[in-house]
Amino acid sequence: MTLKKTALHPEHVRLSAKMTDFHTWDMPLYYTSILEEHQAVRTAAGIFDISHMGQVLVTGSGALATLNELVVSDLTQLGEGRACYTMMLNPAGGIVDDIIIYRLGADEYVVIINCGTREKDVQWLLDHQQPKTSIRHVSDGRAIVAVQGPKAAEVLEPIVQTSLTGLGRFSLARLTGFGSLAWVARTGYTGSDGFEFFLEDPHAVRLWSKVLQAPGVLPAGLGARDTLRLEAGLRLYGSDMDDATSPYEADLGWTVAIHKPSFIGKAVLVEQKQRGVAKKLVGLELPEGPVPRHGCPIMAGEQQVGAITSGTFSLMLNRPIGMGYVESGLAKPGTPLTVVIRNKPYPAAVVKMPFWRLQDARPAGAALHQES
Numbered sequence: 001m002t003l004k005k006t007a008l009h010p011e012h013v014r015l016s017a018k019m020t021d022f023h024t025w026d027m028p029l030y031y032t033s034i035l036e037e038h039q040a041v042r043t044a045a046g047i048f049d050i051s052h053m054g055q056v057l058v059t060g061s062g063a064l065a066t067l068n069e070l071v072v073s074d075l076t077q078l079g080e081g082r083a084c085y086t087m088m089l090n091p092a093g094g095i096v097d098d099i100i101i102y103r104l105g106a107d108e109y110v111v112i113i114n115c116g117t118r119e120k121d122v123q124w125l126l127d128h129q130q131p132k133t134s135i136r137h138v139s140d141g142r143a144i145v146a147v148q149g150p151k152a153a154e155v156l157e158p159i160v161q162t163s164l165t166g167l168g169r170f171s172l173a174r175l176t177g178f179g180s181l182a183w184v185a186r187t188g189y190t191g192s193d194g195f196e197f198f199l200e201d202p203h204a205v206r207l208w209s210k211v212l213q214a215p216g217v218l219p220a221g222l223g224a225r226d227t228l229r230l231e232a233g234l235r236l237y238g239s240d241m242d243d244a245t246s247p248y249e250a251d252l253g254w255t256v257a258i259h260k261p262s263f264i265g266k267a268v269l270v271e272q273k274q275r276g277v278a279k280k281l282v283g284l285e286l287p288e289g290p291v292p293r294h295g296c297p298i299m300a301g302e303q304q305v306g307a308i309t310s311g312t313f314s315l316m317l318n319r320p321i322g323m324g325y326v327e328s329g330l331a332k333p334g335t336p337l338t339v340v341i342r343n344k345p346y347p348a349a350v351v352k353m354p355f356w357r358l359q360d361a362r363p364a365g366a367a368l369h370q371e372s
Contacts (some may be wrong), residue, residue, distance in 0.1 A: 089265030143204030162186030191232020233353030
């Protein structure tokens with residue numbers, strides 16, 4: 001099978017990146033080391049190629065009605081120039097995908113979908129298209145570049161010649177001089193401050209080159225992207241949630257506008273909110289031991305009560321961390337549990353996520369930008 005390549009693939013090869021097959025895309029896993037790239041994003045800035053993710057343009061006077069029926073959030077409350085993290089559900093309340101919707105104008109939205117669910121998501125949107133709505137998959141010829149870290153704005157402003165320090169979290173602005181349908185958003189998947197750029201391929205290559213000329217900026221691959229997002233308590237679709245998992249089970253109930261008149265999957269969520277759920281995703285910290293991997297059993301005494309869905313070693317906390325589903329009665333922070341790794345038990349405790357917060361690294365009194 002021939003792997004798909006982003007427009008930045010030649011740049012990754014030139015930088016001697018370690019490449020990997022990620023959902024049929026040939027993507028950089030790391031350039032120098034995952035730890036070094038993780039540290040750069042937490043202390044300075046790192047740049048990611050995330051062009052493998054999908055971009056869907058939804059426009060027309062029926063766009064809001066189409067999208068609002070498909071997602072759990074109330075998009076009538078989403079102003080122009082703002083973004084919303086939300087989920088599309090199936091009728092059984094399972095998560096079709098977690099997405100970000102950007103409202104570019106009164107009747108103009110861009111939906112960012114996960115790489116591994118591109119075809120499924122686009123078809124789901126088309127299957128539920130309401131009148132006076134145009135749905136176009138515009139990923140081909142376009143790219144997404146993320147620049148994340150506390151120095152991101154400082155690095156980027158001279159390059160894009162746009163004020164970024166005043167751009168609020170989950171806000172976006174049009175970009176001039178970077179082709180058509182180009183914009184920047186203060187969003188990201190690392191837990192650090194940062195920006196994501198949505199633009200045509202040639203302009204993405206130009207931006208990549210200019211950003212890497214700035215001192216202290218490192219290219220970062222999917223390895224650091226995964227350790228960073230886990231440290232920030234951000235879920236990964238296909239590992240921490242899927243089409244058999246509901247937002248309440250994934251501990252993402254805050255995204256659900258349960259009083260919205262209707263949306264696909266609402267009836268199941270109403271029942272879950274009333275009765276509770278049998279399992280819930282939790283964060284676990286281990287004071288010592290190896291990294292918990294996907295599938296490692298989670299035990300309460302001699303009984304298995306769940307399994308790890310994602311795990312890593314937290315560079316910022318200097319200890320192993322993981323996510324996993326446990327019986328709801330064991331989901332309270334502070335609950336002692338055990339994780340079995342390579343047939344050996346290690347003590348763990350349920351903790352409130354995110355494991356690491358951006359404000360933990362900021363001076364007292366500084367403005368906070370919390371990852372959503």
